[in-house]
Amino acid sequence: xxxxxxxxxxxxxxxxxxxxxxxxxxxxxxxxxxxxxxxxxxxxxxxxxxxxxxxxxxxxxxxxxxxxxxxxxxxxxxxxxxxxxxxxxxxxxxxxxxxxxxxxxxxxxxxxxxxxxxxxxxxxxxxxxxxxxxxxxxxxxxxxxxxxxxxxxxxxxxxxxxxxxxxxxxxxxxxxxxxxxxxxxxxxxxxxxxxxxxxxxxxxxxxxxxxxxxxxxxxxxxxxxxxxxxxxxxxxxxxxxxxxxxxxxxxxxxxxxxxxxxxxxxxxxxxxxxxxxxxxxxxxxxxxxxxxxxxxxxxxxxxxxxxxxxxx
Amino acid sequence: xxxxxxxxxxxxxxxxxxxxxxxxxxxxxxxxxxxxxxxx
Amino acid sequence: xxxxxxxxxxxxxxxxxxxxxxxxxxxxxxxxxxxxxxxxxxxxxxxxxxxxxxxxxxxxxxxxxxxxxxxxxxxxxxxxxxxxxxxxxxxxxxxxxxxxxxxxxxxxxxxxxxxxxxxxxxxxxxxxxxxxxxxxxxxxxxxxxxxxxxxxxxxxxxxxxxxxxxxxxxxxxxxxxxxxxxxxxxxxxxxxxxxxxxxxxxxxxxxxxxxxxxxxxxxxxxxxxxxxxxxxxxxxxxxxxxxxxxxxxxxxxxxxxxxxxxxxxxxxxxxxxxxxxxxxxxxxxxxxxxxxxxxxxxxxxxxxxxxxxxxxxxxxxxxxxxxxxxxxxxxxxxxxxxxxxxxxxxxxxxxxxxxxxxxxxxxxxxxxxxxxxxxxxxxxxxxxxxxxxxxxxxxxxxxxxxxxxxxxxxx
Numbered sequence: 001x002x003x004x005x006x007x008x009x010x011x012x013x014x015x016x017x018x019x020x021x022x023x024x025x026x027x028x029x030x031x032x033x034x035x036x037x038x039x040x041x042x043x044x045x046x047x048x049x050x051x052x053x054x055x056x057x058x059x060x061x062x063x064x065x066x067x068x069x070x071x072x073x074x075x076x077x078x079x080x081x082x083x084x085x086x087x088x089x090x091x092x093x094x095x096x097x098x099x100x101x102x103x104x105x106x107x108x109x110x111x112x113x114x115x116x117x118x119x120x121x122x123x124x125x126x127x128x129x130x131x132x133x134x135x136x137x138x139x140x141x142x143x144x145x146x147x148x149x150x151x152x153x154x155x156x157x158x159x160x161x162x163x164x165x166x167x168x169x170x171x172x173x174x175x176x177x178x179x180x181x182x183x184x185x186x187x188x189x190x191x192x193x194x195x196x197x198x199x200x201x202x203x204x205x206x207x208x209x210x211x212x213x214x215x216x217x218x219x220x221x222x223x224x225x226x227x228x229x230x231x232x233x234x235x236x237x238x239x240x241x242x243x244x245x246x247x248x249x250x251x252x253x254x255x256x257x258x259x260x261x262x263x264x265x266x267x268x269x270x271x272x273x274x275x276x277x278x279x280x281x282x283x284x285x286x287x288x289x290x291x292x293x294x295x296x297x298x299x300x301x302x303x304x305x306x307x308x309x310x311x312x
Numbered sequence: 313x314x315x316x317x318x319x320x321x322x323x324x325x326x327x328x329x330x331x332x333x334x335x336x337x338x339x340x341x342x343x344x345x346x347x348x349x350x351x352x
Numbered sequence: 353x354x355x356x357x358x359x360x361x362x363x364x365x366x367x368x369x370x371x372x373x374x375x376x377x378x379x380x381x382x383x384x385x386x387x388x389x390x391x392x393x394x395x396x397x398x399x400x401x402x403x404x405x406x407x408x409x410x411x412x413x414x415x416x417x418x419x420x421x422x423x424x425x426x427x428x429x430x431x432x433x434x435x436x437x438x439x440x441x442x443x444x445x446x447x448x449x450x451x452x453x454x455x456x457x458x459x460x461x462x463x464x465x466x467x468x469x470x471x472x473x474x475x476x477x478x479x480x481x482x483x484x485x486x487x488x489x490x491x492x493x494x495x496x497x498x499x500x501x502x503x504x505x506x507x508x509x510x511x512x513x514x515x516x517x518x519x520x521x522x523x524x525x526x527x528x529x530x531x532x533x534x535x536x537x538x539x540x541x542x543x544x545x546x547x548x549x550x551x552x553x554x555x556x557x558x559x560x561x562x563x564x565x566x567x568x569x570x571x572x573x574x575x576x577x578x579x580x581x582x583x584x585x586x587x588x589x590x591x592x593x594x595x596x597x598x599x600x601x602x603x604x605x606x607x608x609x610x611x612x613x614x615x616x617x618x619x620x621x622x623x624x625x626x627x628x629x630x631x632x633x634x635x636x637x638x639x640x641x642x643x644x645x646x647x648x649x650x651x652x653x654x655x656x657x658x659x660x661x662x663x664x665x666x667x668x669x670x671x672x673x674x675x676x677x678x679x680x681x682x683x684x685x686x687x688x689x690x691x692x693x694x695x696x697x698x699x700x701x702x703x704x705x706x707x708x709x710x711x712x713x714x715x716x717x718x719x720x721x722x723x724x725x726x727x728x729x730x731x732x733x734x735x736x737x738x739x740x741x742x743x744x745x746x747x748x749x750x751x752x753x754x755x756x757x758x759x760x761x762x763x
Contacts, residue, residue: 037315087419120317126565128503129487129495134316146495149483151422152502156565163419164483169410172483236317254568262565263317266501269561269580270321273504274328277550281339284450284546289347291452318499325498340543 036119040138041184042207042239043194044214045112047251048224050201052082052096052110056193060094060114063180063192067091085252088113090165093177094193099251109244111251112193112201115140115161115177116231116238122262123176126156131174138207138239139179147174158235158257179239207239214243236261370527370748392736399733402726406480414726420712421721423481428707430477430731432559433700435509436583438470439591440598441516442552443628449545456621461523461751462602463595465742468516471509473738480730501561508555515551518544526755527748534758556587563706571710573652573661576643579706585636590699592629593692596622600689602752609752619685626688629695630676637669657710664705668698 082098094114124132180191231241372380406414444463525534560583679687
């Protein structure tokens with residue numbers, strides 16, 4: 001039933017949506033050709049350039065006014081944080097982790113982690129009050145005025161990014177990078193972390209251009225990069241993409257996520273919901289009338305037997 | 313205009329549930345009509 | 353019970369008879385000093401402060417939940433196991449009203465009551481787990497996230513709660529002596545049952561399908577496209593087992609209520625339920641094996657998680673199915689009841705496997721979730737309050753017996 005449904009959607013897509021299809025930036029989602037947002041922003045992070053100064057963490061906390069802020073110099077001085085692999089937390093939308101470099105043990109690899117702003121966000125498809133929306137210019141934004149706090153988005157995110165304000169008893173919110181939605185909405189605006197990076201690890205621009213730039217970088221520097229742009233195809237494509245000198249699973253990325261977007265995983269079940277509501281009442285009423293007839297026959301049987309007994 | 317799966321599934325699911333609600337209301341009267349027998 | 357006065361008057365004699373079981377208030381209070389209530393009082397003494405502590409200080413201090421483990425036993429146990437084991441109302445309701453098995457008719461009201469209270473207290477436990485519990489109605493009235501499976505769970509559990517309330521209303525109106533209202537709800541029982549079947553099939557499987565979105569977090573032995581079917585079949589088995597245990601317990605505890613005491617009728621019915629449970633578990637076992645083949649997870653069986661999986665599937669699905677079969681053939685009612693308890697433990701283990709034990713299996717042990725004592729105490733408190741409500745209702749409303757002034761339900 002699932003494949004027939006998919007063919008039906010293809011025909012639908014072919015008829016209705018092909019007019020708006022543009023050749024670049026098509027969503028790598030379901031093999032249903034949805035155009036996706038053609039000119040959305042993205043960021044290309046080159047992990048071979050990052051020096052681990054963590055100014056981006058400072059800038060992110062500064063711009064978003066997150067708690068537990070420390071001075072810029074403390075960020076650089078405090079090397080102890082690199083002992084363990086940190087994850088995004090209620091008070092930090094982005095973290096820089098250090099990974100041991102197999103090629104050159106003296107120079108560790110620093111990797112900045114934040115929300116990847118997926119093309120087909122799993123958090124958005126899991127939210128039952130639609131608090132997450134994928135914006136046409138790229139960011140996946142969160143609306144705290146709707147959030148009930150069920151935390152399904154934290155479980156559904158394949159990159160484990162959303163965090164929760166567990167210590168806020170009355171108005172806890174889900175916290176994750178907003179891609180500086182307010183900044184990049186204005187013309188020429190760029191995210192706070194990208195603007196402060198001293199070594200231009202991150203390049204901000206149109207996602208389609210960044211994909212070409214990434215592949216060009218790989219071609220122009222043979223042997224410097226692994227020939228893969230992480231985020232180009234992962235879970236249907238993400239706005240934030242990474243280049244790395246070593247295989248991505250060495251620097252804290254999950255390489256077993258596949259390319260199918262997260263929302264398609266719950267589609268098979270969701271497509272069963274309406275049929276149950278249509279089929280079961282009809283079946284049940286059928287069974288019920290079958291039972292009533294059977295009771296009726298039984299009663300007639302008894303009455304006939306009684307009449308016969310009295311008749312004798 | 314439907315751009316990404318999230319919008320496509322939201323739109324199609326809303327349509328489906330609309331049809332289901334109509335069906336459930338119509339089904340009751342349909343069943344009564346179907347099983348209606350002249351009381352002789 | 354006094355006669356059936358046509359007009360309803362809530363005077364003191366009515367209160368005395370219906371609320372205080374025919375005793376004055378002082379006698380009623382004195383009658384509550386039993387050993388059972390002492391234990392309950394102890395639990396509540398510890399539990400109520402924990403509930404307030406959670407509500408005042410939020411989830412952080414009162415639970416071991418973290419960013420890696422957003423869900424704990426309030427979802428894993430109360431919601432998943434609570435709703436699965438409350439499927440008795442659905443199973444018996446279908447058998448009695450749609451398939452017309454009149455012999456199980458007397459089980460219908462206790463099963464619906466157990467189901468209704470099971471759902472009610474699963475939702476109460478869920479509200480403690482929600483960060484903003486005061487926004488519980490949001491998915492219903494404020495904003496619809498129709499792509500989410502949890503949207504289905506929210507809607508269907510709420511609708512099914514009202515369905516079960518409709519199915520249970522006749523007992524309330526008999527208690528309140530409101531004849532006209534009772535007649536309306538008796539006619540509505542069939543519609544409520546059928547609508548309840550649709551809802552139950554969906555939210556029992558939807559509770560499992562929540563995990564479909566996270567293949568990278570759930571162990572492959574437990575993650576499968578068949579999760580919706582697994583959860584539904586195990587919920588049916590859980591409902592039947594729960595009905596067996598619940599009917600046995602209530603017929604012993606509230607035996608004074610049953611006028612015509614007919615133990616072999618109960619035994620015959622228990623054996624019938626045992627047969628149904630055996631078939632369900634047997635089919636569920638093979639559905640699990642198909643899931644194993646479908647996901648090609650044979651290699652995982654020879655790993656520690658594999659042994660846990662075998663322990664769960666062989667020990668709590670196949671073996672109970674065979675024990676049920678053996679017990680039903682040899683009319684061993686005691687074995688059927690014992691095996692039903694084992695099945696219930698199996699369902700609980702299965703749900704905990706999905707939500708906690710095999711969840712985040714790739715993380716290091718230090719990042720894994722272990723419930724804090726407050727979460728356990730709160731769960732026990734919610735269950736205790738549930739049992740108290742069940743007892744309160746059973747003592748007052750005609751659940752186990754037909755109300756003398758009304759002819760039995762027939763339709």
